Amino acid sequence: MTQSPQSILKSVFGFPEFRPGQLPIVERLLAGTHTLCVMPTGAGKSLCYQVPALMLERPSIIVSPLVALMDDQIAGLAANGVTAAAIHSGRDREQNVAAWRAFQSGEAKLLYLSPERLMTGRMLDALKPVNPGLFVVDEAHCISKWGASFRPEYEQLSQLKHHFPNATLAAFTATADSATRTDIAEKLFGGEGDTVVRGFDRPNLNLAVLPKAQWKPQLLGFLAERREQSGIVYCLSRKLTEEVAAMLKAEGYRALSYHAGMSPEMRRENQEIFMAEAAVIMVATIAFGMGIDKPDIRYVFHLNMPGSMEAYYQEIGRAGRDGAPADAMMLYGLGDASLRRRFIDDDGEDDAHKRREHQRLDALLSYCEATQCRRITLLSYFGEPGSKACGNCDICLDPPVLLDGTREAQMLFSAILRTGQVFGAGHVIDVLRGGDTDKIRARGHDALPTWGVGKDRPKPFWQGLIRQAVAGGYLVVDIDQYGGLKLTPRGEAVLKGRETFQLREIVPAKGEKKPRRSAASLAAEADVDSDLLSALKGLRRELAAERNVPAYVIFSDATLIDMCHLRPGNLEQMAAVNGVGPKKLADLGEAFLAAIQGQAGA
Structure with a gap:
């Protein structure tokens, strides 16, 4: 291990330094310590395991729940000059065989697999001679029945420690209360190892709840100032999803629907449009969202209450991954709460599970009717008491009487x-x-x-x-x-x-009480030339479409904003931009330099 984590971070990924909390996790994994990492969305969890995976002598297995997420991760690594492989149902047999050979030969040091594919006897037997040194379980809350998104196939991962006793096990999630964290650590590594909680705060999210009155004008009022922004509108049922998408299309919005009743092909097509294009609204049930890494989602609007604080936190976490201001709005009505109660009581789980789920719903109800800062209420639920009022939620901005x-x-x-x-x-x-x-x-x-x-x-x-x-x-x-x-x-x-x-105090439902920030004001807030930023985003969109990858795989918004600040005039100066590594500099540097110079002469 001749290179340091910092040198890998700079030479491969183009970042001069780790974000707070990343390096201690990298060092634990390099030292062979089983580690559960709870990190807020957008905190950079992927680098926490990609850097050690590139440094370890033995190969690494990344367990991921979604085909699209695997492909996006591989595209992102390839853009930085890293060869990674994936075996999944979305690829034909020849592609999967080629991926396995690349991994087996050492050409690819990272192999992405679904839990179902990994835990087959055939795959486990094939992996033992390869001797992986690191297993990474992404979206690890799915392994726990205490969590909000339990998936039975994830529970099989509890056998990894028996099949590969000499491998390091890592688990990453953004959504886990203390009971869920304990359960994950017990299942994956027998309670041994470390749990690192990097906090749950997302200060760039504006949190707001409105009593549900007339949802159509409430939703349209919210969207009126957001026509140029991408967002997600969550609905409880497939029928409502279709109704809302049709209504928004009739109002001139580019709205797509996504729910489990649609064909896989249609869901995939809508997801790809949403990921690649600007000013698109995804109207969806909870079937949409896990692994969605579109950085410029500016809002999440809940037309119906989620089932728990964990589900709520997970869903709003899809907004504002670029760190810029974003909004989380929920409409809250007693009918939704009653329906959620019925869902819990109709569940076939045992009484202890039902009692736990009712308690989780109670916590969300209390959050909806909070009389103090919503961020304080939210963070207290996840075990972070003592936070200061955020000044950025509806209660702080307009305190209730x-x-x-x-x-x-x-x-x-x-x-x-x-x-x-x-x-x-x-x-x-x-x-x-x-x-x-x-x-x-x-x-x-x-x-x-x-x-x-x-x-x-x-x-x-x-x-x-x-x-x-x-x-x-x-x-x-x-x-x-x-x-x-x-x-x-x-x-x-x-x-x-x-x-x-x-x-x-109960006041009649009205439209929004305060003006919300538009896309243009976000650029102004970042103190950049909005025309230049728009030009760079346009180039990024073209390159992403040519390569059939999400826009963030080309460059993140943060990288484009840094280009606007630095205005590099040559490749050497472009190399100093945060997020421009050697491979991206070689592949993309000239194109973005030309765009910057073209805008300067405009």
């Missing part, structure tokens, strides 16, 4: 109790507001003392109060009773006057 809502809460809880704790929000609100419905008359609820006591408050007020009461643990939604509201002991304490109820 807290009121004494004890009287209104008592009205609500009394109506729930007097109607038998079996009715959902709609009927309870009708009773409170003095509604004259068949359901009320048939049950005699118009004779109750609580009938009409809340008629001076509009329906959205009572809907908001119910959401806050559920999120705060004063009420539960009884899924077995078709969404009936029930009081908890805490709700009973408020009803009996033993506890007060702090109400977050």
Whole structure:
């Protein structure tokens, strides 16, 4: 091992120094220490295992869940002059045989495999004579039933330590709470080794939640200032995905859909368009996202609540990977929460698993109704308490007004109790507001003392109060009773006057309260010539299309911005740009120099 990690980083990848936290992970893997690494999205996890893989004498296996992700990684390495191989179902037999021979001969030091392909008896037997020195498990949260994206085929990876006892095992994920981390480490390396948590904070993300009112105008209002930006709109169902994509197309947006009901060919085509082109909206279910490494996704919009804080964090993590400002907006309604409860209770897993999932959903509900900085709430959930208010979420930018809502809460809880704790929000609100419905008359609820006591408050007020009461643990939604509201002991304490109820002021749903940053303002914020940056992005897009690779494989946005700052006039100066290694300098340097000089003369 004659070269240092820093020299490999510079000579191969073109970066002068490691980002914070990368080098300690590289050094652990070079020392043969099993390591679980939890790193926020965009922190550069790939380099943490690619650098040691190039330095170790023995070859490395990278376990990846997606064909597209493997191909992108290999294209990125090839652009830096590194030969890597992959064997997967998206390649024909001849290509897979050629990849194996390249790896077996030592021409390729890295081999990318899916967990299913790796853990076959045939592949394990073939690998033993090759004697891999490092196994890297990417998206490692998939191995744990405690996590948000458990995949049964990943669990087989727990046998790696028995098949290859002399290899170092590494696991990388951006999404794992403490229970999930413990489970991953136990499964992969028997609890031995190190766990490195680089933190969960993504300070460039603006976090915001709105009560769901009329989702169409809410979504269109959000997108109005973002026509030139790429983003993801997440929906709960395939049907809604298609409906939203059609609506956005009718409004003049370039919107694509993605869900499990589409053919693999159509999903692949839509994903490739989204990855390669600008100003595209992907409307998708959770089937889309794992391994998506498009750096300039400027927003993630949730039309429906995710199932947990982990799922939410994972999905918003697809925005702003380039480090520039990006938005995470969620619409939150009680109907979504009830549906999520039903999904959990209908799951065939054991009671302990269901209880755990309900707790995770409770945490997300609390996040939605938070009265302090959302980033503090999010990071506290992942075990990072004590963070300072971010100044960049909806609560910091527009703090909610807290009121004494004890009287209104008592009205609500009394109506729930007097109607038998079996009715959902709609009927309870009708009773409170003095509604004259068949359901009320048939049950005699118009004779109750609580009938009409809340008629001076509009329906959205009572809907908001119910959401806050559920999120705060004063009420539960009884899924077995078709969404009936029930009081908890805490709700009973408020009803009996033993506890007060702090109400977050409920205001009518409106459009966005603050202007959002456009693509042009992002360039201004980076203090670069926006015309030059646009020209360089255009050249990058052309070269990516010619080579059939994602744009970031050519150069990242950060590298293009550095070119704008340095304005190199020759290849020697271009070599000083962050992210321009020798191979990219030789292949791409002249083209980008010409673009810079052309813009200077424009």
